[in-house]
């Protein structure tokens with residue numbers, strides 16, 4: 600493992616083969632570029648977009664050191680008119696109104712204009728926050744995503760959902776704002792702590808569970824290699840995930856009723872409620888909540904007769920096998936995750952309609968469906984039973 604501040608210059612890493620995944624959104628079409636060493640090659644990779652512009656990098660403060668140094672050096676070697684960097688606190692507790700306001704004010708103090716290009720450099724927190732800053736500053740600035748966590752590389756940097764948390768729940772204030780490009784440097788994950796890798800892996804497994812049984816089977820064979828850092832396995836998992844997400848987003852950019860994008864919320868109806876209850880304090884990471892949320896969604900699917908117990912069990916076994924927690928009680932045994940409190944949070948989910956909770960459930964492993972016909976008593980009974988277990 601490479602530490603963040605070991606002095607190694609990421610510009611020194613040779614750029615390997617690069618794969619391109621297109622997000623096909625007509626006039627807002629963009630490319631996701633995946634390869635080793637792309638941060639140090641950002642000047643070349645972004646040359647067509649930089650073109651004499653003022654760049655404002657919004658970076659996770661935890662990346663100060665080698666990764667940010669490498670990006671800064673590459674951007675300063677580009678044709679940018681000027682490069683400024685604003686850092687913002689690491690972790691979920693930083694995805695707030697306060698940080699959003701602070702970043703907007705600091706960016707405005709730099710003398711930005713409508714040609715300023717925002718560069719989001721960090722995990723999903725910084726991507727969502729910087730994306731929302733870009734969506735709203737001067738009513739919309741171009742932005743680039745350079746994701747540095749597994750979660751951000753496979754999910755949050757793609758698709759244009761940006762936003763912040765509120766005391767009422769996750770991502771309740773935000774905007775759809777697509778990036779102009781996504782630059783995925785697979786080597787930056789070498790410094791990511793295992794807990795964060797695992798949390799990101801939950802979103803990788805999600806793509807298999809919701810729509811691609813073949814990919815899920817591949818993950819059963821190679822998931823541990825993805826987490827351990829095998830370069831080929833990791834790259835395959837990232838590219839396959841980006842392809843899956845790009846396809847869904849291209850077909851349903853804004854999560855319309857009846858569209859497919861809501862499927863990407865598998866595990867999130869329960870997961871976001873768990874995160875809200877945990878208080879965004881780092882005790883429960885987004886991906887960790889999604890893993891438990893997917894297991895609860897699978898069990899609810901079995902309970903209503905939509906999915907076989909074997910498939911639900913297989914999903915749980917795989918998440919368990921790679922090292923993710925799958926049971927409510929394993930999250931924090933001292934906390935009471937009561938059904939009432941969880942259901943109250945779930946009614947505030949953005950998918951809810953007219954007071955009805957909308958779930959993403961499984962018909963089978965690899966086949967998910969959005970369900971607005973679930974009696975909340977079924978979810979209550981499931982959650983009550985999980986607690987008693």
Ligand SMILES: NC(=O)c1ccc[n+]([C@@H]2O[C@H](COP(=O)([O-])OP(=O)(O)OC[C@H]3O[C@@H](n4cnc5c(N)ncnc54)[C@H](O)[C@@H]3O)[C@@H](O)[C@H]2O)c1
Pocket residue numbers: 603659660661662666689690691694721722723724725727747748749750751754755756757758759760761769770787788789790791792795798799802885886
């Ligand atoms: N917009 C979307 O479509 C979407 C999709 C999924 C998740 N999300 C959001 O993403 C957020 C979670 O993102 P996350 O899991 O990336 O968490 P994160 O952004 O908090 O990053 C996790 C931690 O890793 C550190 N870190 C980042 N890169 C590193 C690196 N290369 N080496 C070492 N440490 C590094 C950060 O400082 C932070 O402490 C949640 O807020 C979630 O709601 C959004």
Ligand SMILES: O=C(O)C(=O)C[C@@H](O)[C@H](O)[C@H](O)COP(=O)(O)O
Pocket residue numbers: 754758760769770802854860861863864867949
């Ligand atoms: O991109 C999407 O669409 C997703 O649902 C991806 C999720 O992994 C992500 O956590 C997203 O932010 C959740 O969406 P939200 O609309 O419930 O905030």
Ligand SMILES: [Zn+2]
Pocket residue numbers: 754802867885889
């Ligand atoms: Zn998610």
